[in-house]
Amino acid sequence: MEDVVGRLIAEIGQNSSGADGLRLAAVRIADLDGPGGYEEERRLAATLPARRRAEFLAGRAAAHRALAGAGLDDGPVLFEGRRPRPPAAARVSISHSGGVAVALAGPADRYRTLGVDVELGGGPPLAAAHLVLGPAERAGGGLLDTGAPDAAEQLVALFSAKEAAFKALGPLVAPDELPGLRAVVFTPEPGPRARPDGGRCAGGSAWLAAPEARPDVRVRVTVRRLAAGVLSWALPVD
Numbered sequence: 001m002e003d004v005v006g007r008l009i010a011e012i013g014q015n016s017s018g019a020d021g022l023r024l025a026a027v028r029i030a031d032l033d034g035p036g037g038y039e040e041e042r043r044l045a046a047t048l049p050a051r052r053r054a055e056f057l058a059g060r061a062a063a064h065r066a067l068a069g070a071g072l073d074d075g076p077v078l079f080e081g082r083r084p085r086p087p088a089a090a091r092v093s094i095s096h097s098g099g100v101a102v103a104l105a106g107p108a109d110r111y112r113t114l115g116v117d118v119e120l121g122g123g124p125p126l127a128a129a130h131l132v133l134g135p136a137e138r139a140g141g142g143l144l145d146t147g148a149p150d151a152a153e154q155l156v157a158l159f160s161a162k163e164a165a166f167k168a169l170g171p172l173v174a175p176d177e178l179p180g181l182r183a184v185v186f187t188p189e190p191g192p193r194a195r196p197d198g199g200r201c202a203g204g205s206a207w208l209a210a211p212e213a214r215p216d217v218r219v220r221v222t223v224r225r226l227a228a229g230v231l232s233w234a235l236p237v238d
């Protein structure tokens, strides 16, 4: 079987540094050597079923690697609802897929919010497009070209972009203002035409995303198609 995780890690780096204090890290679940992490995290993990426990711990390991890279790793990453709650000076977002966890971290005084999503080797099937995209987004001229040969890949990329945006927008609005992925609305950034599915734009593409109920609250979403899958991240616009 193709080593998609190895390729992802090779592509984004174990701990790649981005602009402005952002760090992205990836950890393969199979490479975890014991539970590691903070005592509080190990206690939380012990309450989870085995599969979730491994995912959770890999997510925390990736988060600590990203936080350490940003110089912000000074405490456990606990929960707030299901959202990760990092040390006060930091923001962090976590995603897992196909045996790997990725985390994006940055300083709280520069990033009001962050979101990351990775999809490796799959995502929702085209038959589930209505769970991700609203009617206008699926209609002709909308975001998804259902007749295109790469429609399935387009949907996975749009799903990933919406998940990253959902994670970043959630802390900025009330829960009923962001009921799910269909409520995340994309608009193109002014400038050269790009697509939020990352297609036809070298190096990925950036769109703005906002809750349908709160068009004033926006994040910028970047989608990068990787050989192994899709990686998306969302950052505050300002």
Ligand SMILES: CC(C)(COP(=O)(O)OP(=O)(O)OC[C@H]1O[C@@H](n2cnc3c(N)ncnc32)[C@H](O)[C@@H]1OP(=O)(O)O)[C@@H](O)C(=O)NCCC(=O)NCCS
Binding pocket: 055, 056, 057, 059, 082, 083, 084, 093, 094, 095, 096, 097, 116, 117, 118, 124, 128, 131, 132, 163, 166, 167, 168, 170, 179, 180, 181, 182
């Ligand atoms: C929050 C959500 C985006 C997370 O997606 P997921 O499928 O669990 O996938 P990921 O692996 O990418 O992300 C999981 C991580 O996201 C983080 N997370 C969970 N809920 C979160 C939230 N509301 N906001 C920000 N981050 C969240 C957690 O760190 C979690 O990992 P952990 O539990 O090990 O700490 C998803 O569960 C969700 O609620 N989607 C919106 C509902 C919807 O419209 N669904 C239709 C799907 S077709």
